[in-house]
Each structure stands twice: as structure tokens, then as C-alpha cells.
Amino acid sequence: AQSVTQLDSQVPVFEEAPVELRCNYSSSVSVYLFWYVQYPNQGLQLLLKYLSGSTLVESINGFEAEFNKSQTSFHLRKPSVHISDTAEYFCAVNGNKLVFGAGTILRVKS
Amino acid sequence: DTAVSQTPKYLVTQMGNDKSIKCEQNLGHDTMYWYKQDSKKFLKIMFSYNNKELIINETVPNRFSPKSPDKAHLNLHINSLELGDSAVYFCASSQEASGIPNEKLFFGSGTQLSVL
Numbered sequence: 001a002q003s004v005t006q007l008d009s010q011v012p013v014f015e016e017a018p019v020e021l022r023c024n025y026s027s028s029v030s031v032y033l034f035w036y037v038q039y040p041n042q043g044l045q046l047l048l049k050y051l052s053g054s055t056l057v058e059s060i061n062g063f064e065a066e067f068n069k070s071q072t073s074f075h076l077r078k079p080s081v082h083i084s085d086t087a088e089y090f091c092a093v094n095g096n097k098l099v100f101g102a103g104t105i106l107r108v109k110s
Numbered sequence: 111d112t113a114v115s116q117t118p119k120y121l122v123t124q125m126g127n128d129k130s131i132k133c134e135q136n137l138g139h140d141t142m143y144w145y146k147q148d149s150k151k152f153l154k155i156m157f158s159y160n161n162k163e164l165i166i167n168e169t170v171p172n173r174f175s176p177k178s179p180d181k182a183h184l185n186l187h188i189n190s191l192e193l194g195d196s197a198v199y200f201c202a203s204s205q206e207a208s209g210i211p212n213e214k215l216f217f218g219s220g221t222q223l224s225v226l
Contacts, residue, residue, distance in 0.1 A: 043217030100153035
């Protein structure tokens with residue numbers, strides 16, 4: 001069985017500040033990890049994924065996530081957020097099936 | 111062009127009614143899915159079809175019946191709607207078959223179903 005926990009339901013942050021969205025998982029099998037983003041009135045879009053290799057993965061818009069096997073975490077970070085990053089972010093784990101977390105709403109304020 | 115489109119965007123209906131949600135993808139993908147996002151925002155898979163064949167059928171009441179006339183369409187029909195069916199339903203598609211770990215899902219924008 002797999003599960004995903006996103007510890008924060010909402011994260012408010014000022015523009016240009018750093019942000020971390022936390023994700024922890026549990027699984028009895030090896031997993032692959034994903035972050036999806038949902039902008040208002042849109043479907044989910046893949047932001048980044050970890051399959052193998054380097055534990056630090058990056059997206060094209062400045063987000064990065066690090067796979068930490070010992071802590072079973074895959075936290076999402078950005079050193080400086082923009083207003084346009086306001087969205088809901090979903091962590092997902094795929095061992096034998098894709099399981100999503102409950103989502104974290106990132107609110108970037110000016 | 112929208113890659114995965116689902117209609118309607120909003121659906122408000124009375125208990126006991128039967129309703130359908132349609133989904134179409136123009137990506138040429140082999141696999142399509144229906145997910146339910148409940149009030150606590152958890153996304154749970156309901157069904158998965160690969161080339162019109164049912165692959166995944168999670169524990170979903172048999173009032174829910176998916177229909178895939180071709181691999182570009184996966185419609186969801188719900189009979190005898192109940193209050194607990196109120197949720198946002200997302201259609202998705204992927205190139206790889208269900209269960210392959212590196213699958214990238216493309217989602218529709220969701221259908222908000224409200225049962226009164």
C-alpha cells in the first residue's frame with residue numbers, strides 16, 4: 001500500500017521569498033515521485049518527476065525537488081516565487097499505482 | 111487546442127437522477143482515466159482504460175459505469191445520483207499503459223458535480 005502526506009494545506013508567502021512545500025510518502029515497494037500543479041480553472045499538469053539517478057530534479061520554471069529515501073520525503077522548493085506561481089500543488093507517488101496527496105495551495109502575495 | 115477536454119464543467123442535479131460526463135483527448139494516447147477529487151482534495155483513481163479495455167476498476171459503486179467508444183473517448187455515466195457523489199471529477203490520459211511507473215498524466219480541467 002502507498003500513501004502520500006502533504007503536511008500543509010495552504011502556504012502563504014510574499015513575492016520573491018523562498019518557499020518549501022512538504023511531501024512525505026510511505027510505500028512497501030520502490031516508488032517514483034511526481035509533483036503536479038493545478039492553476040485556477042485548469043487541470044493538473046506535471047511539474048517535475050523523480051524516476052532514478054540524481055535525487056535533485058528541476059522544473060523549467062525554477063522549482064526543484066529532492067528525493068530523500070531515508071526520510072521518505074520529496075519536498076518541493078523554489079528560491080524566489082512569483083505571483084504567477086499561485087496554484088495548488090499535488091505530490092504523487094507511483095509504486096504499483098499512482099496515488100496523490102491532498103494538495104497544498106500556494107498563495108503568493110505582493 | 112485543448113489536449114484533454116471534458117464536459118460539462120459544472121453539473122448540478124437532484125438526487126436520484128442519471129447523468130453523464132464526457133471526456134475526449136486529442137493526444138493519441140492509449141490510456142484514459144477517471145479520477146474523483148473529494149471534499150478533502152484527495153484525488154482517487156476510479157477507472158482506467160487502455161485501448162478501450164478496462165484496466166483498473168477501483169472500489170467504485172456499480173452506479174458508476176465508464177464507457178469507451180474509442181481510445182480517444184472515455185465517458186462516465188452515473189445512475190441514481192447520491193449526495194455523496196458530489197465532487198470534482200477529472201479525466202486524464204497517458205501514452206503509457208496503466209501501472210507503468212513513469213507515466214505522465216495529462217488532465218482535463220475537471221467537472222464539478224453538485225448533487226442536491
